[in-house]
Amino acid sequence: MFKPIASIAATTVGEAIRRKVLLIILLIGVLFLVVAPGLGMLSARSETTVLRGMMLGIIQLTSAVIAIVLTVYMIPNEIERRTIYTILSKPVQRWQFLVGKYFGAVSALLMMMTLMTSVLVFTFWLQQRDASAIPDLIKAPVMYFVQMSLLAAVAIFFSTFVSPLVNFFLSGGLYLLGSLFAPFFQTLQESQGTPQAAKIFAQLVNTILPNFANYNIQNPIINPGQQIQNESSYYLQVTVYGVLYIAGLLVAGTIVFDRREV
Amino acid sequence: MAAAIETKQLTKTYKSRIHGKINVVDSLDLHVEEGEIFGFLGPNGAGKTTTIKMLLSIIYPDAGEGYVLGKEIGDMSVHRLISYVPERPYYYEHMTGLELLKFYASLFGINDQALFVRLLEKVNLHRDMSKTISQYSKGMQQRVGLAQALLNDPKLMFLDEPTGGLDPIAHREIRDLILSFREEGRTVFISSHELSEVELICDRVAIINKGVIARQGKLTDLLRGGRVEVTFEGVTEQWLKDKGMRDSHVRTIAGGVLLDTTEEEDINALIDAARSNSGRIVSIVPRRKRLEDLFIQTVTDAPAAAAKKTITVEESTSV
Numbered sequence: 001m002f003k004p005i006a007s008i009a010a011t012t013v014g015e016a017i018r019r020k021v022l023l024i025i026l027l028i029g030v031l032f033l034v035v036a037p038g039l040g041m042l043s044a045r046s047e048t049t050v051l052r053g054m055m056l057g058i059i060q061l062t063s064a065v066i067a068i069v070l071t072v073y074m075i076p077n078e079i080e081r082r083t084i085y086t087i088l089s090k091p092v093q094r095w096q097f098l099v100g101k102y103f104g105a106v107s108a109l110l111m112m113m114t115l116m117t118s119v120l121v122f123t124f125w126l127q128q129r130d131a132s133a134i135p136d137l138i139k140a141p142v143m144y145f146v147q148m149s150l151l152a153a154v155a156i157f158f159s160t161f162v163s164p165l166v167n168f169f170l171s172g173g174l175y176l177l178g179s180l181f182a183p184f185f186q187t188l189q190e191s192q193g194t195p196q197a198a199k200i201f202a203q204l205v206n207t208i209l210p211n212f213a214n215y216n217i218q219n220p221i222i223n224p225g226q227q228i229q230n231e232s233s234y235y236l237q238v239t240v241y242g243v244l245y246i247a248g249l250l251v252a253g254t255i256v257f258d259r260r261e262v
Numbered sequence: 263m264a265a266a267i268e269t270k271q272l273t274k275t276y277k278s279r280i281h282g283k284i285n286v287v288d289s290l291d292l293h294v295e296e297g298e299i300f301g302f303l304g305p306n307g308a309g310k311t312t313t314i315k316m317l318l319s320i321i322y323p324d325a326g327e328g329y330v331l332g333k334e335i336g337d338m339s340v341h342r343l344i345s346y347v348p349e350r351p352y353y354y355e356h357m358t359g360l361e362l363l364k365f366y367a368s369l370f371g372i373n374d375q376a377l378f379v380r381l382l383e384k385v386n387l388h389r390d391m392s393k394t395i396s397q398y399s400k401g402m403q404q405r406v407g408l409a410q411a412l413l414n415d416p417k418l419m420f421l422d423e424p425t426g427g428l429d430p431i432a433h434r435e436i437r438d439l440i441l442s443f444r445e446e447g448r449t450v451f452i453s454s455h456e457l458s459e460v461e462l463i464c465d466r467v468a469i470i471n472k473g474v475i476a477r478q479g480k481l482t483d484l485l486r487g488g489r490v491e492v493t494f495e496g497v498t499e500q501w502l503k504d505k506g507m508r509d510s511h512v513r514t515i516a517g518g519v520l521l522d523t524t525e526e527e528d529i530n531a532l533i534d535a536a537r538s539n540s541g542r543i544v545s546i547v548p549r550r551k552r553l554e555d556l557f558i559q560t561v562t563d564a565p566a567a568a569a570k571k572t573i574t575v576e577e578s579t580s581v
Contacts, residue, residue: 082349
């Protein structure tokens with residue numbers, strides 16, 4: 001049952017790491033990481049704070065673009081090139097194909113994010129010569145990886161029924177909405193003075209909308225004054241949330257894809 | 263003989279904004295016997311690929327029934343016994359020929375290096391197994407496609423336009439491979455436009471037009487009733503006309519009189535009569551009916567409405 005998934009995932013990684021557009025995005029991200037210390041020096045704020053914020057921002061933005069570009073074309077490309085027909089004519093169920101493609105995308109993302117994090121660590125160490133700050137710094141890319149895995153699941157879900165262009169804007173829009181407005185809806189839901197109808201609406205949005213903001217943990221890392229209470233428990237909780245949400249999206253994607261005429 | 267493929271009233275409908283509902287495949291009754299090479303012919307958009315996709319459970323029929331190797335379509339267990347090479351196939355270009363076989367084999371849970379090499383030898387790609395697919399020519403890609411289609415030792419192979427866009431040498435290589443599949447006892451279902459190719463290798467054919475099977479049967483039966491041209495010397499055009507052979511044309515040509523007829527059985531008596539009348543036979547040229555003629559006649563002469571009634575040569579002698 002898992003062998004076809006692993007094979008499809010491995011093939012997807014092989015294709016992803018050869019896609020020029022992804023490599024260019026990755027290269028731009030890496031270049032920005034390398035020149036970030038130079039840009040940090042131009043800021044009036046504490047150099048370390050700016051450098052950390054900038055580098056983490058570069059990794060997050062680059063990873064998000066890679067995650068979307070990588071996944072929106074994944075299923076449509078297989079259909080357009082007819083590779084899917086040869087695969088589905090073998091004893092491969094559609095859910096296995098979809099899950100294989102997803103794990104392939106996530107594995108490729110992991111490789112690319114690991115590369116960027118390595119550059120981040122190396123550049124930061126060269127600039128600051130302070131190895132003690134590095135473990136804290138790595139926490140953010142780890143959480144970003146969970147965030148990007150969730151984003152990839154959103155994009156692969158949409159790719160089962162919309163075109164790549166529509167998917168790009170849908171997934172990108174949902175990512176921005178889930179990153180910027182999820183905390184707002186959460187506050188609205190929990191606030192005492194919110195009317196009941198608005199509370200129900202906020203709760204509905206909060207339930208449906210993937211909460212990408214959970215993984216934006218850069219503030220405590222950039223500003224040493226801030227910290228997350230029960231840090232380990234928080235990381236575990238948001239990771240479980242992400243995994244469950246991903247599983248839900250893959251199940252929903254399979255239901256749609258199962259009946260789709262390819 | 264058992265049926266490798268059997269469909270009963272299989273129908274696929276698509277909705278079009280302009281034309282409303284269109285039956286891309288309309289009440290298809292198909293019968294393919296085990297161990298034969300079956301040609302599935304039709305013009306572009308006739309419903310050939312849609313039919314194959316339904317048989318492979320890639321798309322779903324709207325009505326009717328279909329059975330592949332005795333199992334209802336949609337039964338995944340049959341996918342272990344069949345294989346498919348799509349039209350103008352694309353394979354992952356970053357892989358080598360060997361890696362491609364490994365990948366497809368892994369979908370069956372097969373990991374047999376000796377098998378991969380043997381199959382690449384069979385399709386004459388063993389010397390190029392380390393080249394990436396992007397370095398393969400069209401013909402080589404088609405051959406590696408056939409190799410991947412043999413990984414599970416299939417009983418039934420679906421080949422969609424297997425020689426489309428290939429040069430004559432590649433044509434011949436693919437044709438020889440397909441013939442070898444029949445010798446190995448496999449059933450081969452070919453969808454093709456290459457009528458001369460089909461005529462050479464297929465046992466039975468079906469011609470589909472606008473989603474409807476217009477003709478189906480053994481090639482030998484479908485192409486029966488060719489013409490014979492006999493050139494006489496020493497007899498007159500009128501003498502031959504007076505013999506009153508049905509469906510025949512007589513005309514005087516340089517060096518004799520030419521009789522063009524479908525009545526092969528009466529030819530011997532006519533030749534004897536001509537000889538006893540001091541006539542001489544210059545030549546006898548059988549003009550076999552070609553699949554291309556039958557195809558064009560079926561597709562262009564018969565309007566779709568008339569074509570709805572399937573003509574099966576086993577049932578009817580008038581083709």
